[in-house]
Amino acid sequence: MTAHPARGRGRPPAADRAHVTAAALRLLDEAGLDALTMRKLATAVGVQVGTLYGYFPTKRALLNAMAEELLAGCAETDETVPSERVRTLLRNLRTALLSRRDGARVYAGTHSTGPNTLGLTETLLGALREGGLEAVEATESAILLVNFAIGHVLEEQATTEANPDLPGEMAELKDAIQRGDYPLLTEFRVHLGETDYGRLFEQGIRSLTATLR
Incomplete structure (x- = not known):
């Protein structure tokens, strides 16, 4: 036997x-x-x-595993210029978080030790070091950049995913602006709720990486 x-x-x-x-x-x-x-x-x-x-x-352990799965392939980039490599990695992260409903909420605050998460972090740190940052600067910049991406997608998903209350909330906001003493907000209130999140994300990551080589 x-x-x-x-x-x-x-x-x-x-x-x-x-x-x-x-x-x-x-x-x-x-x-x-x-x-x-x-x-x-x-x-x-x-x-x-x-x-x-x-x-x-624990449910936190489950969320860590879900976050790890979300990041599959995020570390992949063919860019040779360090600054562009950093931007590509952040675009990959945004795309990954947007690929799932509430993806940014799942990822925020997790601490996965899997290869997808650690691989993305390693590649990002490497690009920042090649871009001219010392170890401490690179670490702090990596945290800042990832937090920017998470926060951006949190807002993006909160306002673009199914939210039946959003139209009413936006109408109430515009009415409140019009009733108050907010001349600049009054001038631009027509644009509220019409945000191009992709364009703003690009603007943000380029501003945050402007000093890199």
Whole structure:
């Protein structure tokens, strides 16, 4: 009789973790982050809730895994000029976060130690160092740039993804401006709610990387 390796107690195999993560991302797209609960995820996967905690002991651990999956391919760039390499990496990050409903909310505050996250960070730091920054400057710039991208997409998704209350909120904002003593806001209120987020993102990353080679 052929002996089979004994399965150790504790965490299920990595393939099962990947299956649960993929199911969580599908549920995220369908219902949004607020509706993503361990109970609903267990139902989607077809297991008991308690089983999920063998894969992910906390919801934060699940979000870390989801964030890691979001960043797949983000470190890839063919740019040879350091400043352009940095900008490409940030564009990759924005695209990745926008690829999933509430993607920026999922990613914000996570601390994945997976190869997608660490690979992006390593590549970004390398480009910043090649661009002329010392180690401390490069580290601080990397944090600033990533935080800019996350914050930008947070606002972008909050105003462009399905939000039935948004038209009413914008009308109320414009009325409040018109009633008050805000001459500059009054002049530009017609443009409120018509933001070109792609153009603003480009403007932001070029301003933040203007001193790089």
